[in-house]
Amino acid sequence: MARYRQYDYNQLIMVPVSLEDQLIPGTLEYAIHHVIEERLDLSNFDDRYCNDETGRRAIAPKVLIKIVLFGYSRGMISSRSLERACFENITFMALACGQKPDHSTIAAFVSSMDNEIELLFTKVLLICEEEGLLSGTHFSLDGLKLSSNASKEWSGTFADLKKKQEALERKVKEAVREHRVTDKREGNENVSDQLRREKRIERLRQKVDRIEKFLSDNEPKIGSSGKEIQSNVTDNESAKMATSHGVLQGYNANAIVDEKHQIVLHAAAFGKGEYSSNMVPMLEGAKEKLEAIGWKEPLKERQISADTGYYSVKNLEVCKEHEVDAYVPDPQFRKRDIRFADAGRHRRSVDKRKEKYKSKKRWFSVEDFKMDDHSGKLICPAGHGLYISNRNFITAVGYKAIAYQAPKTACCDCRLRSKCLRKPETVSRQVHVFYGKRPGSITDEMKQKIDTAEGRHIYSKRLGIVEPVFGNIRACKKMDRFTLRGQIKVNIQWVLYCLVHNIEKIINYGKSYAAV
Structure with missing residues (x-):
């Protein structure tokens, strides 16, 4: 008959545990512990506490930050899960040094550190600079739309x-x-x-x-166009945003990243679905942080790439003002790229059904309108004269034209109306006579810059610089939604995740940790 070793679950075992030995060199928990404990001065947190002479002793901010950062690195974003981990997980016990903070303590600490988080981020960025992780040759800017702790069903004007x-x-x-x-x-x-x-x-x-x-x-919330935009009853600082997976109620989390080791230079969350209005504050934030770590003129002549969402005249002018070597293409830049000339033949057959129907019907073109030299009016095929509505009309691509428009009374009962106006609801016909092109603008300069082989090559680096950061935070760190409400608290949460990303880069590529 087979014999087995006896076991008894009532038996007691006393296991000696060294908390410091649980933080193994070369691991992320060791990096978080070493950076927070040995290399950061967190005295700026002291003003949060008023227990110098009376009151209970508080849990040290260093302990709470270690718990939060390591928890975020493991996808544990709720304060209750962090509290439970301090009771059950030996690594969390080691980082907390045996202390067991309540979930309300953790939540209150995270949501109220808006005055300290930026300085903390800057100090970690300084460590990245000391470890040789920044190159300063190419910065890339992009954003990530994440759901907020609010339902879009409670949105509306x-x-x-x-x-x-x-x-x-x-x-x-x-x-x-x-x-x-x-x-x-x-x-x-x-x-x-x-x-x-x-x-x-x-x-x-x-x-x-x-x-x-x-x-x-x-x-009511007023948008950039001056019209009312949708508010949200639960979190009015969040916004409805269109994504490739549908519409969500959330925030636009932006980051500007250095090329060498994908170090995040500045991070911020905005309650706007559009990207273009975020570029200026992101550049200013990166400039302030780089100046704080000792860089002089940190944006001057630096290559900065951003996708088409950030394309606007204002952003290009700001880049030129700061002497930034910017690469921000317009939405049509791929259509001008000869490498995509045959892209249409790779479409799936189902996509062709969505193409606009091309009518065989012919409407009157500009050539059918004749100029009357005596009156200076443009005469339509029906014999009516068109008056000048704009002598200095300029198209989106920079061509200059004189805009003519027919009187409403002339087009109202015209027998040739069906051949002249494409849409029945159009009141009267407009015609533009082109005569040249305006002088080159800042948008033309950017188009010429992007359309060169060198410009396309430099812009193509953007994908490999900033997208891995979002992939790491969203897929590896499980940051797929914000759990806090309000832009200030959401911004804290986003910066903390970028902080975890930077510390992970320090342990992986830092000079001081190479032999660890």
């Missing part, structure tokens, strides 16, 4: 939210009416069904009160 409130009020009245009818019809109604209906009515009333309070306490 003030008019939309008012309609939603009225619809919920109608539901409340209908639910109350049904409740009363049921009470009269069924005297001995099941208590659980009655409670269920009462809870539903209460939930609907809470939603109505929530929208009413939001509308009374807030003003």
